[in-house]
Amino acid sequence: AYAQSCVGFSYEKGKGVTQDYAKAVEWYQKAAQQGDINAQNNLGTMYKDGNGVPQDYKQAFELFKKAAQKGEATAQYNLGIMYIKGQGVSQDYIEAKKYFIQAEQGFKQKCNSKDKSSCENLTEVKKIIERLDEIDKITEKIFQLN
Numbered sequence: 001a002y003a004q005s006c007v008g009f010s011y012e013k014g015k016g017v018t019q020d021y022a023k024a025v026e027w028y029q030k031a032a033q034q035g036d037i038n039a040q041n042n043l044g045t046m047y048k049d050g051n052g053v054p055q056d057y058k059q060a061f062e063l064f065k066k067a068a069q070k071g072e073a074t075a076q077y078n079l080g081i082m083y084i085k086g087q088g089v090s091q092d093y094i095e096a097k098k099y100f101i102q103a104e105q106g107f108k109q110k111c112n113s114k115d116k117s118s119c120e121n122l123t124e125v126k127k128i129i130e131r132l133d134e135i136d137k138i139t140e141k142i143f144q145l146n
Helices: 002-013 021-033 037-050 057-069 073-083 093-112 116-145
Strands: none
Touching: 002 021, 002 037, 021 037, 021 116, 037 073, 057 073, 073 093, 073 116, 093 116
């Protein structure tokens, strides 16, 4: 499954082969069906963006959820974004925050292992969580006025 996911990534990014989103989707699907969390997340992104497949937020959400439940930090981040935007799911800032907190933990572990992109993602997630905390405070003040 890992090798299939790598082939999908190569086609998605055009690394060593001509970029071909449809072939990327084909390889990601093979790997995702075998439980590869990176393939599930990457295939979810293909559905979210409509690359190689018709855009389908619900399908993207389900794929992100599968990977997120297995601890994939990027998928947890992607679910948070979908909850904030209401893509494939009802908008829900509370659920979004839960997934961002999970992603924060995953990115923190990877960042401690010197994964540069995870360190960048960790910074971004912390900012999002801070903004969601600000929204919570504002909402609380509004309800206190009523």
